[in-house]
Amino acid sequence: MKDTLKHEVEKIKSRLWEISNQMYRNPELGDKEFESMLLLTDLLSEHDFKIETGLVDRPTSFKAEFKGDKAGPVIAFLAEYDALPEIGHGCGHNLIGTMGVGAGIILSKLVSEAGGSVVVFGTPAEETNGAKVPMSQEGVFENVDVAMILHPNNESVESGTTLAVDALQFKYIGKASHAAAAPEQGINALDSVIQLFNGINALREHLPTDVRVHGIISEGGQAPNIVPHLAIAQFYIRAKQRSTLDEVSKKIINIANGAALMTGSQLEISNYQISYDNMVTNQSLSKAFTKNLQEITVQPVLAAEHSNGSIDMGNVSRVVPAIHPFIGLGDTELVLHTQEFADRTVSEEGRKALVNGALALAATGYDVLTDPNLLENIKEEFRRSK
Secondary structure: OHHHHHHHHHHHHHHHHHHHHHHHHOOOOOOOOHHHHHHHHHHHHHOOOEEEEOHHHOOOOEEEEEEOOOOOOEEEEEEOOOOEOOOEOOOOHHHHHHHHHHHHHHHHHHHHHHOOEEEEEEOOOOOOOOOHHHHHHOOOOOOOOEEEOOEEEOOEEOOOEOOEEEEEEEEEEOEOOEOOOOHHHOEOHHHHHHHHHHHHHHHHHHOOOOOEEEEEEEEOOOOOOEOOOEEEEEEEEEEOOHHHHHHHHHHHHHHHHHHHHHHOOEEEEEEEEEEEOOOOOOHHHHHHHHHHHHHHOOOOEEOOOEOOOOOOHHHHOOOOOEEOOEEEOOOOOOOOOOHHHHHHOOOHHHHHHHHHHHHHHHHHHHHHHHOHHHHHHHHHHHHHHO
16 A cells, blocks of 8 residues: 555655745745745645644644544644745755645545544744644644654654753843943843853753753843943753753742842843753654655664754654654755755755655554554553653
């Protein structure tokens, strides 16, 4: 039956390639991916998927569902399609979106016989305020049995782990005054930020080795002869485990409050981006995908790596068995988030990755639909991981 998947991908590969290239030519930032969403959902509609848009109050999100005639597992493929400022699709989301949609379409051709359902979720703004987070929190994946997404990369790599991240903003409000004539009447908000940095640097000696804390001063005053009445610092705080991150974030918030007390300023703390959980790869599902990818392409698939980056797929992996592997673009020197990477997505190697990736995802979905033992192993591993 997997030969049928190959036959089906041949039918739509030129259309997928056209859509991917159009997204490359017209990159759209997170939560503004209106044209990209329409390109993907229009194609899904042509293949009898039922479309719902605007999930979790995100206008460029979507759910596309194809139900078979018989009951069975629900296979979800996730699509991303947001771009980066200035360099466009330097993370290859034009390929991610089309691979996920392509996988959903070709697997849907076997669902009537195999049973079950195929769902493609459009998940905006992965680079900033990832929609997968509220989707995970609000039960969008509640009835899904497995969730898969495939990311382009310099080389093909098994699904691994990532860091959880909190994006915290510390806004200090002081009191302006003439820094020379009446300094005693001012409250220096910038001093609060400086003490915050000093406190965090003192804390670093006592943090686990997997923790990363990095920040900037985004607002620190206007002129040296005016006591700064406003100062703002933004930090990313990361750790391998959400539980560790929660403890570190608490300590940093305590430091921030202490800095406000030291100077007499007022403090407002907020999340300037959504927090992401660490990725928990389902190894049973990952092995099935790796086997399929190795059968389709001659490229080696490297062993799973730990990434010090953070992805909103981590939140999905907490509510449903999930994987986030990588497919190579045939150049080991490529670096993500560069113009060179964006350009590679519309090369011949990008076209091969699109077709092979969609096929490997669909083949893995078919395995889950038709192999009860595989599905039970996936679910049992997920239960243990929770």
